[in-house]
Amino acid sequence: MLLSLATQEGIIAAEHIPADSPLALRGMTVSYGEKPAVFSVDMTIQEGAMTAIIGPNGAGKSTLLKAALGVVKPLAGHVTVFGQSLKSQRHRIAYVPQRASVDWDFPTRVLDVVLMGLYRELGLLRRVRRAHVEKAMSSLDRVGMTDFADRQIGQLSGGQQQRVFLARALAQSADLYLLDEPFAGVDAATEKAIISVLKSIKDEGKTVVSVHHDLATVRDYFDHVFLINTRKVAEGTVGEAFTEVNLHKAYGGRLATAQMDQLNLAAI
């Protein structure tokens, strides 16, 4: 009885997941204590698009990414990556965590941070070959950081560290990039550099999903949005889903009308 139910559920769930979606979550619930941080969330990411995950502080945005990566264990729900199990496709995902969550209290060279992105290619012996160094250097080049290859990561500015983390993700040659607030606390030049790299990743047909804080840049930077406040509020193209009504649903009274007026929202 239980088995047949499980099988049936599996079939029902599979029917609702487009096989070409790089990342799909179904019924995702995550809780650290009594109150869920993410509740029963369905999310379907479009291939080749740039999707912003938007919502107020504590809305569960970081938790959602961690659940997608299998870093936190959900109470319920499941993840598919390119229509298959997370485990079998995990190597196709690159993750750039929220910078504040990374604490470099031991000395690590910038080049070595980027080489960490190549751990799968380095093999069991972790032997770094010339080709690996070249790949890492070319990733650093894409983010304008080759001059810093020998520096200690802890000595760099926040913006420079963020570029290095992006270089590490690039070195992985992933198909799906998950980033958690990559623009938080970075200088304007770094923001420009990062968005231009993300757009070039997208132009290569890859998929970018990023937690994003600054509502004013959503229209310029992203094609799709996913609004969350513990539960899903809305998902869709910026034109469909980045609306005043949905922002009110997600943020409640936390967004002033004056702020809304500046967002040039879809007129729905």
Ligand code: ADP
């Ligand atoms: P966001 O990224 O949208 O700001 P988070 O996913 O970080 O939100 O957090 C969602 C909720 O879960 C918050 O209430 C937060 O305090 C809580 N939370 C996040 N991480 C932990 C943790 N490791 N232990 C306990 N509670 C956590």
Ligand code: MG
């Ligand atoms: Mg967060």
